[in-house]
Amino acid sequence: MSITRHPDSAWLIDYACGNLSRGFELVVSAHVMACARCAEEVRCAERLGAELMLGSAPAPARLTASGIIDAEPRETAWLNGRPRLATQPAGASLQSFVDAYLDCGLSALPWRKAGRGLQIAKLRAEDDERLWVLRAAPNTVLPHHGHAGSELTLVLKGAYFNGDTIYAAGDLEDANETTEHQPIVTRDGECICLAATEGPLRFKSWPPRLAQRYLGI
Amino acid sequence: MNTPPDAAVDSAAIVPFPLDAGRPEGDDSASQETQLLLRVRDQRDRAAYQRLFDLFAGKVQGYLRRTGLDPADAENILQDIMLAVWQKARLFDAQRASARTWIFSLARNRLIDMKRSAKREYAALERFHQETADDQVYEEDMLARAAGSKSVALLSHLPPEQASVLLMAYVEGKSHREIALELNLPIGTVKSRARLGFQRVRGLLEQAS
Numbered sequence: 001m002s003i004t005r006h007p008d009s010a011w012l013i014d015y016a017c018g019n020l021s022r023g024f025e026l027v028v029s030a031h032v033m034a035c036a037r038c039a040e041e042v043r044c045a046e047r048l049g050a051e052l053m054l055g056s057a058p059a060p061a062r063l064t065a066s067g068i069i070d071a072e073p074r075e076t077a078w079l080n081g082r083p084r085l086a087t088q089p090a091g092a093s094l095q096s097f098v099d100a101y102l103d104c105g106l107s108a109l110p111w112r113k114a115g116r117g118l119q120i121a122k123l124r125a126e127d128d129e130r131l132w133v134l135r136a137a138p139n140t141v142l143p144h145h146g147h148a149g150s151e152l153t154l155v156l157k158g159a160y161f162n163g164d165t166i167y168a169a170g171d172l173e174d175a176n177e178t179t180e181h182q183p184i185v186t187r188d189g190e191c192i193c194l195a196a197t198e199g200p201l202r203f204k205s206w207p208p209r210l211a212q213r214y215l216g217i
Numbered sequence: 218m219n220t221p222p223d224a225a226v227d228s229a230a231i232v233p234f235p236l237d238a239g240r241p242e243g244d245d246s247a248s249q250e251t252q253l254l255l256r257v258r259d260q261r262d263r264a265a266y267q268r269l270f271d272l273f274a275g276k277v278q279g280y281l282r283r284t285g286l287d288p289a290d291a292e293n294i295l296q297d298i299m300l301a302v303w304q305k306a307r308l309f310d311a312q313r314a315s316a317r318t319w320i321f322s323l324a325r326n327r328l329i330d331m332k333r334s335a336k337r338e339y340a341a342l343e344r345f346h347q348e349t350a351d352d353q354v355y356e357e358d359m360l361a362r363a364a365g366s367k368s369v370a371l372l373s374h375l376p377p378e379q380a381s382v383l384l385m386a387y388v389e390g391k392s393h394r395e396i397a398l399e400l401n402l403p404i405g406t407v408k409s410r411a412r413l414g415f416q417r418v419r420g421l422l423e424q425a426s
Contacts, residue, residue: 009412010393013383018329019392044419046314050321051422052372052387058275059282061292065270068299069263078330079301079308079323150394150404176404198394 003035005171007152009045012038016045023124023131023196027152030194031172106192109133117185118142134193136160136185144182148199151175158191160184250316258306266303273320274299283388284328294331298323328390372418379414382407 007028014020015028032038109121117140124131128149136142136158152174159168160183167173167183175181185191250272256265277298281291301323309319372380385391391399397407 008408009415010408013386013411013415014392016325017386017390018325018332019386019390019395021392022333041419043314043318044422045415046318046321046325047422048383048415048418049325049387050315050317053280053321053324054273054276054317056276056279056283059279059288059291061274061278061295063274063292063296063299065263065267065274065299068270068296068303069266071296071300073304074297074300076297076301076305078297078327079305080326178403178405 002168003031003037003170005165005167005173006035006038007031007172007174009041011152011174012041013045016042016049021129022126023129024150024152024198026131027154027172027194027196030156031154031170034170106133106135111135115143116140128199130197132195132197134191134195136191136193138185138187138189138191140185140191142183142185144180145201146180147175147177147197147201149177150198151179151195151201153193153195156192156194158189159186160191160193161186247315247317251311254302254306254309254316254319255311257303258309269302269316270299273302273317277320277324280324280388281328284390294324294327297327332390372414375414375417379410379417382410383414383418386411 011020011024011028012032015025015032020028032042109123111119111121114120117137119135121133121135122130123133133156138158142160152172153167154172155167155169157169159166161167162173162181162183166186173181250269253265253269253272256262257269274295278291278295281294282288286294298320302320309316314322372383375383382393382396385396385399386393393407393411394404396402397404400407
């Protein structure tokens with residue numbers, strides 16, 4: 001897999017700091033697991049975090065090392081404060097992504113038809129954030145749209161065009177309120193993407209606007 | 218998604234991405250900390266833990282306080298972190314991270330858990346912001362110099378607007394979207410500041426390795 005489209009450093013810093021909401025964190029983490037370049041950038045961002053932490057002026061605490069050593073175990077579910085991660089979530093290992101993140105098969109997702117050749121399944125909705133899986137047949141032309149906030153789209157399988165840019169498995173498209181686009185799936189096969197969105201999409205034509213209420217996109 | 222049981226926690230990496238193997242920190246104190254943590258992990262060495270505790274506890278508490286936690290909440294979280302260092306040391310992989318980076322990731326994950334389980338903004342954070350918003354960069358700079366932190370001192374060499382964005386992300390726990398809203402700046406401007414500042418600091422950190 002050759003990944004050529006990466007998230008901005010600001011996303012990776014937020015990921016390293018734990019500042020992202022769950023949906024965006026999940027999309028970034030899936031990309032980072034598949035992308036050595038971004039994994040290295042996150043590692044550096046964490047290293048900076050460690051240095052900043054150790055640069056803090058010490059504050060007094062009543063704890064003692066011996067008290068900790070002799071303490072009873074406490075709840076440690078927080079250790080796994082990240083989404084569960086597959087070793088190879090993108091591309092050919094779509095199934096491992098599904099196993100790791102969705103706890104069910106693709107066919108078990110709550111699919112809804114969202115236009116010709118396009119199905120969508122909503123995985124999460126929290127505040128104004130949505131997490132989706134999109135599944136589009138070859139040559140599907142998605143509606144031209146803009147955004148009310150950020151949108152991160154990770155290609156899990158297949159590929160799509162945006163203008164003259166192609167996004168293939170493992171690539172991540174970083175869009176926001178300054179971006180308008182119209183993805184077109186390549187003719188080679190179906191395209192499956194994981195997408196986190198903030199706020200409603202802004203469609204340029206009426207049919208998708210009408211469907212928007214029904215689908216909650 | 219289901220919450221994985223503790224067994225799953227142990228098999229999952231705490232640092233959830235592939236870190237490059239065996240790269241030395243180049244900083245004697247960082248490698249000494251890692252050696253201490255390996256003695257805790259492999260030999261359950263209480264003296265090594267005592268030294269690690271002395272090196273980290275006060276500074277981690279200071280960091281937690283800077284994020285806006287009150288002393289009692291910070292100490293509760295510090296206890297969880299230092300307990301994990303002792304009880305879950307087997308999860309530490311020196312090939313993937315130094316001790317200090319691992320402990321930072323523990324603090325980060327504990328703070329994520331607190332924010333999500335509480336599902337609320339903690340009020341102290343807001344107080345902290347109001348009290349320090351204007352002097353943030355200069356205060357951090359001063360603290361950094363006082364603590365002799367190499368990389369925080371590096372931050373002080375950044376243009377103030379870049380240092381400020383990085384500090385808001387790292388210390389105040391704000392996403393670049395939240396920073397854009399708070400500073401009333403276009404999202405692209407905040408991303409550029411974060412990216413340029415981070416690139417500069419990253420270069421300096423790598424030089425130090």
